[in-house]
Amino acid sequence: ELQKGTLAQCMALLKSRSSRQLNRISGRKGPLWQHGYHDHAVRTDESLHDNAMYILGNPVRAGLAGGLGDYPHAWCRWPL
Structure with missing residues (x-):
């Protein structure tokens, strides 16, 4: 929850x-x-899972990894 702004x-x-x-x-x-950016309210566990899979799949779609969890610079290693 935002405290202000x-x-x-x-x-x-x-x-x-x-950036700086x-x-x-x-x-x-x-x-x-x-x-810009696009905000999206996560209201269900399914929505959270879908958004997480989209984020984790970015390196695969960009050709930087062969599969989910293979990207060496990932900040997490979620069990898929």
Whole structure:
């Protein structure tokens, strides 16, 4: 639950701060995030599972991994 502000403001702050920090650490310049975002309310366990599978499948769709859970830079290893 947000204590103050809107979700859009929260996301703008997150993207701004993380871009500055990651660009500083990596020595790069320029945009890191794409413009805008799409929020989606997760109301059921099924919706949560569907969204998680979509996120975990991104490296597979991009050709960076052969299967779910194979991406070496994943922040989690969920049992599938």
